[in-house]
Amino acid sequence: MIHFVKISKVGVVLTLALSLSASAVEAPKRIDVKQLSKKVEDVVVPLPNEVFGALNKLGGVNWKEYVRNGKGSNFTERPRIALLLGTVIADGFIAVQAEDAPTVKDIGQRVLGLAKGIGVGNSITPHARAITEAADKRNWVGVRQELDRTQNSVQQAMNEVHDEKLSHLVSLGGWLRGTEVLTAVVNKRFSSDGAELLHQPDLLTYFQDRLQAMPEFNLRLLQEIQAALGEVRPLIDVGDVPISAESVKRINEITARLDEAIVTKGR
Numbered sequence: 001m002i003h004f005v006k007i008s009k010v011g012v013v014l015t016l017a018l019s020l021s022a023s024a025v026e027a028p029k030r031i032d033v034k035q036l037s038k039k040v041e042d043v044v045v046p047l048p049n050e051v052f053g054a055l056n057k058l059g060g061v062n063w064k065e066y067v068r069n070g071k072g073s074n075f076t077e078r079p080r081i082a083l084l085l086g087t088v089i090a091d092g093f094i095a096v097q098a099e100d101a102p103t104v105k106d107i108g109q110r111v112l113g114l115a116k117g118i119g120v121g122n123s124i125t126p127h128a129r130a131i132t133e134a135a136d137k138r139n140w141v142g143v144r145q146e147l148d149r150t151q152n153s154v155q156q157a158m159n160e161v162h163d164e165k166l167s168h169l170v171s172l173g174g175w176l177r178g179t180e181v182l183t184a185v186v187n188k189r190f191s192s193d194g195a196e197l198l199h200q201p202d203l204l205t206y207f208q209d210r211l212q213a214m215p216e217f218n219l220r221l222l223q224e225i226q227a228a229l230g231e232v233r234p235l236i237d238v239g240d241v242p243i244s245a246e247s248v249k250r251i252n253e254i255t256a257r258l259d260e261a262i263v264t265k266g267r
Contacts, residue, residue: 059189063098066181067091069106073265078118079217082166083262085114086173089151092131094181096143104135104143111150118166120157124150165217168210172225173262175207180259183252190245198251201237204229221261228254 068091075081088110095103108131115124127150134142151170158167179198186194211226231254235247 059191061185063094064100066184067095067098067100067103069103070263073263075117075265077219078166079169079214079219079222080262081114081117082169083173083221085111085118085154086170086175087177087259087262088114089147089154089170090174090177090181092147093144093178096140096147099138099140101135101138105132108132108135115154118158118163119161120154123153123157127153165210165214168207168214172207172210175203176225176255176258176262180252180255183248183255187245187248187252190248192242195243195245195248198236198243198248199238201233204233204236208233224261225258228258 073084075084088107092104092107092111095107108128111131112121112124112128115121127146130146131143131150134140134146151174154170155167158164158170182197186197208226208229211222211229214222232251235251236243238247
């Protein structure tokens, strides 16, 4: 069974979103995400290594297909930067899974630049350096550890200066990118067990509630994301009914559209 990790009220972080973060482990033949071992404020998140261990068990994944090399646009609005930072950290985990050292190093520098854009660059500098050094040595375990520390440092720094809402947006950006890739993997070689990994209605509610509490961020993109999460809900909040291949495909289309909007100017 997939085990779940306890998370704080502010720190949904990127755990589900960064489902690509850890090395494959021995995965169960049957994925059962209904057995929740940890729950905080009704938000539950599976351990990333078990999610991707499960995916690898269901069928070999060519992670290189999902590596993104583009650096994306530059933004000045802090909410936009926070969303983009989440997606870039997620891309870092994907690049690690693919063992793509040049992309990992580029992402380390990109994360540093975005963190400076929201005022938390000082806490990220040592992690960016460590990511580069570990990637040069092909020390993938070390890179994963530094990416974990990076996301934790970003959120801790933002919380310390009472930027919790930006912290939520970092988490959301990562969740959207991770869900896009997760659905792409499952869609390519569909199985009901793989689709079951998407059954996370509590996490979806968490993000919807947090977006609702951000009226001061008057961005059309956030409104689009809120509406899109409403589209996703009936596709994953299905009770005991298996999530269908059609639903997986539709979730992929929605999250891919949102991810494109996050990394592209004009929203």
